[in-house]
Amino acid sequence: MEWYLPPIWAGVIGTAVAMYVVLDGFDLGIGILFPFTRSEGERDQMMRSIAPFWDGNETWLVLGGAGLFVAFPRAYAVVMPAFYLPVIVMLLALVFRGIAFEFRTVSRSKKWWNVAFTIGSTLAGFAQGLILGGLIQGIPVRNGGYAGGSFHWATPFALLCGLALVAGYGLLGATWLAMKTEGPVAERARGQSKLFLLAVLAFMAAVSLWTPLMEERIAARWFSAPNFYFLWPVPLVTAMVAYAAWRWIGQRREVPPFLAAIALFLLGYLGLVISNFPYLVPPSLTVWDTAAAPASQIFMLLGTLLLLPIILGYVTFIYWLFRGKVREGESYH
Amino acid sequence: MDFDPVPLGRLQFAFTIIFHIIFPSFTIGLSAYIATLGAIWLRTGNDRYEQLMRFWTKIFAVSFGMGVVSGIVLSYQFGTNWSRFSVATGNVLGPLLGYEVLSAFFLEATFLGVLLFGFSRVPPWLYVLSAVVVAIGTAISAFWILSANSWMQTPTGFELKDGIAYPTDWIAIIFNPSFPYRFAHMLNAAYLTTGFVVLAVGARYLIAGRHIEEGCTMLRMAIGLTAILAPLQLVIGDQHGLNTLLHQPIKIAAMEAHWDGSKPADFHIFAWPDEHAGVNHFEISIPKAGSLILTHHMNGLFPGLNSVPASERPPVKIVFFSFRIMLAIGFFMIAAALLGAFLWWRGSLFETRWYLRVMAQCWWLGFVAVIAGWVVTESGRQPWIVYNMMRTADATSPVPGATIAGTLALFVLAYGVVFWFGIYYINRLIAQGPHGPAVEETGHFLRSSISAARDAGREALQKR
Numbered sequence: 124m125e126w127y128l129p130p131i132w133a134g135v136i137g138t139a140v141a142m143y144v145v146l147d148g149f150d151l152g153i154g155i156l157f158p159f160t161r162s163e164g165e166r167d168q169m170m171r172s173i174a175p176f177w178d179g180n181e182t183w184l185v186l187g188g189a190g191l192f193v194a195f196p197r198a199y200a201v202v203m204p205a206f207y208l209p210v211i212v213m214l215l216a217l218v219f220r221g222i223a224f225e226f227r228t229v230s231r232s233k234k235w236w237n238v239a240f241t242i243g244s245t246l247a248g249f250a251q252g253l254i255l256g257g258l259i260q261g262i263p264v265r266n267g268g269y270a271g272g273s274f275h276w277a278t279p280f281a282l283l284c285g286l287a288l289v290a291g292y293g294l295l296g297a298t299w300l301a302m303k304t305e306g307p308v309a310e311r312a313r314g315q316s317k318l319f320l321l322a323v324l325a326f327m328a329a330v331s332l333w334t335p336l337m338e339e340r341i342a343a344r345w346f347s348a349p350n351f352y353f354l355w356p357v358p359l360v361t362a363m364v365a366y367a368a369w370r371w372i373g374q375r376r377e378v379p380p381f382l383a384a385i386a387l388f389l390l391g392y393l394g395l396v397i398s399n400f401p402y403l404v405p406p407s408l409t410v411w412d413t414a415a416a417p418a419s420q421i422f423m424l425l426g427t428l429l430l431l432p433i434i435l436g437y438v439t440f441i442y443w444l445f446r447g448k449v450r451e452g453e454s455y456h
Numbered sequence: 457m458d459f460d461p462v463p464l465g466r467l468q469f470a471f472t473i474i475f476h477i478i479f480p481s482f483t484i485g486l487s488a489y490i491a492t493l494g495a496i497w498l499r500t501g502n503d504r505y506e507q508l509m510r511f512w513t514k515i516f517a518v519s520f521g522m523g524v525v526s527g528i529v530l531s532y533q534f535g536t537n538w539s540r541f542s543v544a545t546g547n548v549l550g551p552l553l554g555y556e557v558l559s560a561f562f563l564e565a566t567f568l569g570v571l572l573f574g575f576s577r578v579p580p581w582l583y584v585l586s587a588v589v590v591a592i593g594t595a596i597s598a599f600w601i602l603s604a605n606s607w608m609q610t611p612t613g614f615e616l617k618d619g620i621a622y623p624t625d626w627i628a629i630i631f632n633p634s635f636p637y638r639f640a641h642m643l644n645a646a647y648l649t650t651g652f653v654v655l656a657v658g659a660r661y662l663i664a665g666r667h668i669e670e671g672c673t674m675l676r677m678a679i680g681l682t683a684i685l686a687p688l689q690l691v692i693g694d695q696h697g698l699n700t701l702l703h704q705p706i707k708i709a710a711m712e713a714h715w716d717g718s719k720p721a722d723f724h725i726f727a728w729p730d731e732h733a734g735v736n737h738f739e740i741s742i743p744k745a746g747s748l749i750l751t752h753h754m755n756g757l758f759p760g761l762n763s764v765p766a767s768e769r770p771p772v773k774i775v776f777f778s779f780r781i782m783l784a785i786g787f788f789m790i791a792a793a794l795l796g797a798f799l800w801w802r803g804s805l806f807e808t809r810w811y812l813r814v815m816a817q818c819w820w821l822g823f824v825a826v827i828a829g830w831v832v833t834e835s836g837r838q839p840w841i842v843y844n845m846m847r848t849a850d851a852t853s854p855v856p857g858a859t860i861a862g863t864l865a866l867f868v869l870a871y872g873v874v875f876w877f878g879i880y881y882i883n884r885l886i887a888q889g890p891h892g893p894a895v896e897e898t899g900h901f902l903r904s905s906i907s908a909a910r911d912a913g914r915e916a917l918q919k920r
Contacts (some may be wrong), residue, residue, distance in 0.1 A: 175569035178524060181564045186557050188531045193554040196546020203535025203542075204853040210536055211863045214529045215870050221525035222874055225518045229881045268539065273859040416547040416622045423551040430558040438562070441569050444577055 128420045129410040132194035133338045133403065135427060135453040139190055141392055145295070145385050146304035150177045152296015154220055154244020155289060156315060163233055164451070165308050170240075172303040172449045174224060179438055181217065193423050197267060197413035198403045203264045206254045206276055213250035219243035249285040253277075256284030259399065261406040271361060280333060287326035291388060295318035298381040301372075307449040316372045316380055324365055327391055331358070334398060339408065341398045354397060361390045459857025462849050468864040470834075472529055474827055475871050478524030482817055483645065484598055485650025486516050487591035489677075490571075494584035508670055509587070510575070511890035512654075514636045517572050519718045522878050526871070531557075537860070541841055541851035546631055548614055548621045549604050554602035564593035595643065602642055606635035607681045608842045609833070616845065633703055635695035638833070644689050645829065648789060649822025651682040655796070656819035657886055659812040667889045672806055679800055682793035689786060694749070701750055704843060705759040706768065707836035710775040711747050717760030721746030726780075731773040734762050761837065770838040778831040785825040792818065 129157055150173040160166050169292040191199040203210060218241030227236035257276030264270055297319055300312035335342035368383035414420065490512050495707040497505035518783060531553065534542050568613065570586035572580060578586070613628030614621040658674030658892030661667040701708045708714075713729040713736050714721045727736035746754040761769055798807040805813075 175573045178521075178565040178568055179562065181524070181528065182557070182561050185531050185561055186530055188528075188535070189550070189553045189557045190532075192534060192542060192546055193550035196542050196550055199546065200533045200539035200542045200853075201533060204539045204855050207536050207855050207859055208854070208863070210532055211866070212531060215866060217528060218525040218870060218874060222521050222878070225521045226877055226881060229514075229518065229885060230877075267543070268854050272856070273856060400767070416548060418623050419547040419551055422626055423554050426551070426555055426558055434558065434562045434566075437566055441566050444570065444574060 125417045128417055128419050128424070129194070129414040131424065132190075132399070132411045132414070132420055133400070135424075136187060136190040136194060136424065137396065139183055139186045141389060143180070143187055144392070145388055146180035146183060147177070148248075148292045148388065149173070149221075149295040149299040149381075150180055151240070151244045151248050152294070152299065154240050154296075156296050156300070156312070157237060157241040157244070159311065159315070160308070166233075166237060167450045168304055168306075168308055168449055169300060170224065170227070172300065175441060175445045177221075177224065179441065181221070182364050184217075185230065188233075194415055194420055195403055195410065195413040196415050198408060201262060201269050201408065201413075202258070203266055204270060206257060208273055209250045209253045209257070209276060213254070216243040216246035220247065228253055244292075245289055248289045252285035252288030253281045255288065255395075256281030259395065259405065260337070262404050262409050264404065274456065277324040280337065283326070283329060283333070287330060290322040290326055291391075292380060294323050294384050295381070295388070298372075298384045302377045302381045303449055305448050306327075308451070313372060313375065313381075317369070320365065320368055320372070320384075322375055323387065327361070327387075330391075331394065338398075338406075344398055346406070357397070361387065361394075364390065457584045459861050461855060461857040461860055462852055464860040464864060465852050465855075466848065468860055469533060469537055469870070470524065470868060471864065472533060472867055474830070475875070476523065476526040476530055477517050477826060477830060478823055479526065480594065480598065481518050481646050481649045481823060482653065483516060483523050484594040485647035485648075486512060486653075487587065487594050488647065488844050489650055490516060491584065491587040491591040491656065492677075494587045498580060499585055504673060506668060507890045508673065511670075511885075513571060513587075515885050518567075518882055518885070519879060520564075520568060522874060527765070535853075536855070537853055538841070539853040540852050541846065544620050544846050544851070545608075545842060548607065548623050549610075551623075552600050552604040552607070552630065553625075556597055556604075558657045559599065564590050565596065567593070598643055598646070599639060602639040603630050603632070603635050606638045607632045608757075609638075609837055610634040611842055611845055619846075621842075625828065634696075634699055637692065637699045641689070641693050641696050641829075642826075644685055644692055645822065645826050648682060648685050648689060649826060651685065651793075652789065652822050653819045654678040655682065656816050659816040660886070661889065662806060663809065663812050663816055667891070670890045675805065676800065677797075679793060679796040679805070682789065683797040686786070686790040686793040689791060693786065697750060701758055706761065706764055707770060707775070707833075708750060709759055709761045709763075710770045710772045710831060710836055711779040712750070713761075713772060713776045714746060714758070715760045715762045717757060717763050720744045720755050720757065721750070721760075723749065724776075727776070729776055731766070731769075731772050768839065770836045775832055775836045778828040779833070782825050782828040782832065785821050785828070789821060790827075792793070825827035 153169050153173050157166060157169070158171065189197075191202070219239040223243065225235050226398045227240065230236055243379035253276060256278070260276075260278060260280055262269065262271065263275070294316065297312045297315040301309050301316060304312070335345060344350060364383055364386045368380055368387065371379040371383060399405055401411070403410050403413055490509055493505050493509040493512065496502070497509060560708045567586045567589045570583065571590055574586065575583055577718045607629055610633040611621070612632045613625035614623055616622075620894065654674050655678035658671045658678060661671030662675070697711075709717070712721055713724055713727050715734050715736070722739070722741035722743050724736065726738065726740045728738050744754050746838070747758070748754055750758055761772065795811065796805060796815070799808050799811060804837055837843055839847050839849065841851045
């Protein structure tokens with residue numbers, strides 16, 4: 124039992140992070156697409172499409188952070204100091220985009236809150252990409268604590284991952300708008316979906332080539348027998364989903380492109396998990412090295428099994444309640 | 457330049473957490489108020505309650521947003537600033553915070569969507585139910601956070617191996633000795649804080665001669681609430697103090713600037729504690745009142761600061777003065793609430809303009825009292841981060857002082873902007889009043905004359 128607890132918890136946190144990336148991804152994407160609008164009315168409509176959901180979406184980030192603290196306190200204690208600057212920049216960016224929702228509505232001049240929303244959303248996504256890239260590169264650890272400097276994460280690879288995540292959130296945002304809005308906003312979003320899809324594919328290819336070249340353990344994971352025989356469908360399915368997404372966007376389908384964008388995200392995520400499991404803090408700390416006491420993991424797991432289905436129930440209810448398209452000229456409140 | 461990371465880390469955390477506590481203090485109470493207004497509306501069908509509910513919901517939206525974003529920051533700062541603390545206490549505190557997220561945070565965040573955007577989409581009962589769910593969510597959130605904080609003050613239910621805490625009894629951890637007192641004290645403080653904000657807004661409308669009906673309703677509800685809760689807070693606070701004396705006597709000694717434990721303690725109305733000499737200067741005191749309060753006996757003894765070496769004492773001045781600020785505000789609140797109740801009973805509440813004038817300025821009282829109270833309890837715990845288990849100086853992250861200083865400057869700048877605009881917008885929503893449009897029309901003169909005319913019309917209709 125004790126051996127199984129850490130992988131189970133890795134699964135729970137992995138799910139929370141995946142939920143976060145997909146759900147907050149599309150509403151961060153709205154912020155990334157904000158500068159390409161023509162009028163305040165269009166921006167109102169875009170914001171209206173995510174307003175009832177964003178707060179709940181962002182809560183998955185808290186669950187990811189708190190979950191890491193609960194289940195893997197030693198990983199939490201290494202990762203957070205290692206990414207001190209990107210984490211705090213991400214948090215401050217989220218502060219500004221979060222308050223922009225309400226402040227923009229009550230303010231006389233919306234201009235500066237539009238800027239705060241755009242920069243906050245983009246910077247948050249970029250910082251998350253930096254953290255992801257930095258994690259894949261590995262973190263120096265000594266005596267169970269972080270042993271690097273404040274800028275250890277700052278490499279070209281992390282930069283690439285930052286841009287990749289911004290592009291990915293842009294894709295989620297654009298396909299969301301094509302599904303949830305009407306009029307010129309939806310029309311423009313279709314064009315943007317195609318551009319962001321191409322960008323995402325380019326970034327995915329770059330990361331997929333770069334990681335095995337950079338890290339021998341990742342190359343060994345993918346290209347040694349017998350793993351190779353099990354793993355080759357991952358890139359193949361990715362390519363098929365990407366092709367389908369391109370077709371669906373071209374056919375002006377509404378829901379399928381958004382689902383395809385989510386599938387692309389999950390496949391990319393799966394690829395990273397395959398590359399790194401069981402390391403939580405590559406290249407030295409595994410899920411077993413960093414796990415909390417079994418008593419703590421069990422106590423929290425019981426609560427999670429009880430409460431997570433309830434949460435998923437009412438989150439689904441909210442998405443159902445605010446179903447349908449946001450029309451042109453529909454504003455915030 | 458070399459910065460010492462320990463005081464900087466503490467300063468940064470103190471700044472972000474003080475900023476954060478402002479909003480829960482308000483939204484815990486306000487969500488309960490909104491739910492109450494909704495329930496009355498459903499029962500009576502009176503439109504005024506619906507209008508008031510919708511009006512306060514707009515203000516709630518602005519404050520809740522600030523509370524959420526500043527709260528997310530904290531859940532990551534345990535790791536960024538206190539990584540060694542996270543390792544030592546993760547087994548115990550992690551689940552408490554995890555339960556907060558799962559049982560409260562999702563609930564609040566999700567049903568907030570209904571509260572803000574669902575009015576025309578759901579039946580009234582479901583709308584009001586959502587308000588109730590948000591209110592309950594905020595209280596559950598407070599439950600877990602206060603439990604975690606109280607465990608750091610009075611840790612129980614664990615065993616220590618190699619400096620790491622392992623849980624042995626979850627009930628003892630959650631319901632640790634100081635938790636019931638601290639939870640009751642904080643929850644009551646949140647309701648009081650909101651009560652005084654509502655009181656101030658009601659008084660402001662009556663003075664301005666606008667929204668008279670709504671203003672009267674706010675005043676009655678706020679005075680009814682605070683006249684009970686303000687005196688109750690004195691009782692809870694007294695019990696909390698006795699509990700602290702039992703578990704953290706040196707914190708009490710610092711709160712009272714009580715140096716010599718071999719004599720009964722005076723209560724110092726004012727003093728200037730001298731931490732080097734171990735005495736007070738410029739004392740203005742009530743003889744033996746300190747002993748009377750804390751031991752309920754004139755000649756009762758309790759430990760003084762001199763009973764431990766200076767390295768084991770909290771910063772006396774901060775604790776002593778913060779406690780006095782909280783106390784002064786607490787007594788003022790009791791007096792103001794009881795006077796309001798008296799005037800209401802006499803039937804002259806709405807005409808006593810000097811009282812309304814004073815109360816209209818008192819919206820900030822609860823916030824300052826809450827912050828002062830938290831400074832007392834958190835500074836009073838020093839030099840420990842987990843009482844008698846881990847020292848604050850051993851709890852920090854391996855992050856250079858300069859990095860912490862840089863991000864502290866960023867936090868001050870960012871939160872300064874957010875806070876200033878938040879206050880400004882909330883004030884404007886209040887100025888627009890319960891009939892105000894969601895988005896203001898252009899032209900200040902036009903707007904005020906239109907709303908004044910509308911108010912006059914309503915008054916005339918209601919008098920008829």
